Structures are given as C-alpha cells and as structure tokens.
Amino acid sequence: MPERPTGPPAAGQTRRRGAALEDAILGAAADELAESGYAGLTMDKVAARAGTNKNALYRRWPNRLALAVAAYRRLATTIQPPDTGSLRGDVLEWLRQANRYWSSPQGAILRELLAAAGGTAELLAQLQEQSGDAAAAPWLTILGRAIARGEASPEALHPRVATVAMTLLRNEFVVRGAPTAPDEVLVEIVDEVYLPLVRGRGLPPA
Amino acid sequence: MPERPTGPPAAGQTRRRGAALEDAILGAAADELAESGYAGLTMDKVAARAGTNKNALYRRWPNRLALAVAAYRRLATTIQPPDTGSLRGDVLEWLRQANRYWSSPQGAILRELLAAAGGTAELLAQLQEQSGDAAAAPWLTILGRAIARGEASPEALHPRVATVAMTLLRNEFVVRGAPTAPDEVLVEIVDEVYLPLVRGRGLPPA
C-alpha cells in the first residue's frame, strides 16, 4: 500500500482539477485492481476511493475497462532481459522471470484484463506494450549475442522465431489457465523447442 | 437454424422433464450463442426461448458460463487433420482450417468463452476438448507420416514440438485479438519456425 495521492483532497485545498485529479483516480483504480482484481473493480468504488464521483471518471475514460487498462500501467513492473553469458542461461532466466510475473497477483490481473480486452484490439495493444514480454527487441538482442558467440544461427534473427519461447510460455497461462508453469515446462520449451530451433541446421547439437 | 427441439413443448404434451427439457435448454442456449454471442446470452432469454424458466437452468448449471460452455458443444464443428502427401502441405492446410475456424462466428464465440473461462481451469479444459485443435494426437500422426517420408527428424515426435505451429497461430488470435490471421503469417509460422524445427539438425534444409 504505497502512499499515493488517493482519497479525498488534502485538508488545505478544496477541489482538485486536471492532472492532479486524474492522478488520484488512477491511483485509486490501481489500488482497487491490486485489492480486488478487475472483476472487483467498480466505478463507484474507484470514485469513492479517489474522493470524487463517477462524472470525473467517465469524462476521462469511456468505460470501466479503459480505466482499468490505464490504471494497470501503475502496477506493471517491467522485467529486464538477462545477460548470463550463454544463450540457454539467458532464455531460461528470461522465461523464469516471465513465469514469476504471470504467476504473481499482477500477472493474474493482467490475465483478467487480457481476457476482458479480447475484443478491443486497441486496448490489447496497450496491454502488450506495458507487459512488454512480447517485445521482439530484447529477444533479438539476446539472440544477437548468442549468434556472435556461435550458439545460434543467423537465420534465427527473425521476430517470429526469436519470440517463440515466450509465446509458448504465455500460451500455458492464457489458454491452459495454469496458475504457474512448472519449471520442467520452461526447460522443455528451451531444450526441446527453442534451442533446436535457433541453432538451425548449420550448428552442432551441443 | 436447424430444426431443434426448441421453444414451448409440442401441442400434444404438457410438460417436459429430464433429458427432453435439458436438450431443449441446450438447444436454446446454442441458438442464443450463435445469434448474440456469449456476451448477449442471458439466462432469461435462454429460458424464454426454451419455453421454460430460470429454475430449470439453475437446477442444472451453476451459472451462466457453465451453461454457455455446455451449449457450445452443439456449435463446435471438429476439423479433420489433412493428408496431402507432404509435411508442408499437411501443416499449412491444417493451419488454414484452424484459421478459418477461429475467424468464423463460431471461433469468435470460442474466444469469448475462453476469455470468460480464464479463471476456471475446469471449464477451460472442457473447451479445449471441444475445440480439439490443441490435441497432440493428430499432430503426432501428421509428423509420424512425415518422419516415415524422411521429411522430419524422429526427435520431433514430442507433443510440445509437434503442436508448436498451432500454438503460435492460436496466439495470434487470443493474445493479439486479430480477427483473421493473414495467410502470410501462416506461411511464416510453417517456413520459419515449424519446418526448421521438426527437420532437426540431421536433415537437409530442402
């Protein structure tokens, strides 16, 4: 429970406006998300918690989902691509980080939001940016280093190929609904799929 | 609009019971799903359409989602794995079938249900069975034939490896929310990921 500018205005002022109010609303919405998830986030509760009313909310976001997606930004912590010195180490560590994230309360909220935003490509895109795990760039970075070390084939430097491991892991969560992916699954993704794939046909199995 | 035992009971009888009633309810629910999707399916409408009332519904299913998942079974059409004579042909055709399905109204409903069932592993599992695309068995069959032809390495005969193509395609829909995957995406999945992966290190690129 971080000390956020939530709740009624400080005793000094009387009425917040613009950015200050918006900030309070997003803070309240983020707190509600953290406490009750998306399913438990109601416009009335957010308004009350922010010390305002629903007018101020609907003036800024067209509906509950849009507000929740905007508020999720405050909860999302970005995970950093590792640099362990080996491709296998990098990929496995990166997957483990992602696994921890998806298994965390934040990850559960993200899954709720992804499900709710299913029909709205625009909101989905916002979530993708924030969760960041699908970003091809860090994967290409990791792969680039591996290619320089001779651990992967240059042909693997392709967005769809590079992100395969993360896509498979995400599939475990989104489609299978698993609360956590066992570490064996991560290892299997890496050893049975990802490494054989990026090594290509030109490199030895080891 | 197939002629289903929907609506009020036939003039002859007076009151349906048991299986007959259950069948009418599922039929009505399936029709509602087809017309209005899951979002538009309400318990009141289903009851009215089946010529009964909500009691009969809640006596059989604990909530709206469970009823919808049960009713979806009537809409789901199973797609058959192809046998074109070449691995590339099989995989591409299979993906194209799946792409058509996910893009169809039925696919849209399935996506809605998947999203709504996100938290309930039990219902998710039921949906998986019905959609059937995730089943490893047909993929292993296709791969088995390919291995016999020398088009794939025996090491690829592994559930996680075999189903990679379908998983990547499904990802396009569930996570990216795309209404349809362009054919280029399917080709890319096949040529950049799947074929290189299952060929393994022992076989020539062609």
Next chain:
DNA sequence: AGATTTACGGTACGGACCGTACCCTACTTG
C-alpha cells in the same frame, strides 16, 4: 388406483453495477 415425491412453470424480488443526466459550485481564464 390412490398417495407421495420429484421436477417444472410462473412470478417476483433483492442486489449489484454500468452508464447518464441534472444541477450547483469552485476554480480558471480573459
């Protein structure tokens, strides 16, 4: 056949929420 139990049908209702509308008031702007 008559009595008993079970399952339907009809209906009503509590409760939760979303989204909107009004009106008054504080703050900002010119």
Next chain:
DNA sequence: CAAGTAGGGTACGGTCCGTACCGTAAATCT
C-alpha cells in the same frame, strides 16, 4: 470582475444475475 470550464453530489433508468416461493404436472411407490 465576468464568463466559461471542470468537479462534486446525487439520483435514476436499465440490465441481468441468482434466489425464493408456491402451485401443479408427472413420475414413483404401495
């Protein structure tokens, strides 16, 4: 200082879920 804008308070329509009651048809028992 006047006019315009954005908050605050509040109420309400509307939808829909899930539950409760109660009378009655149909199955089951004796």
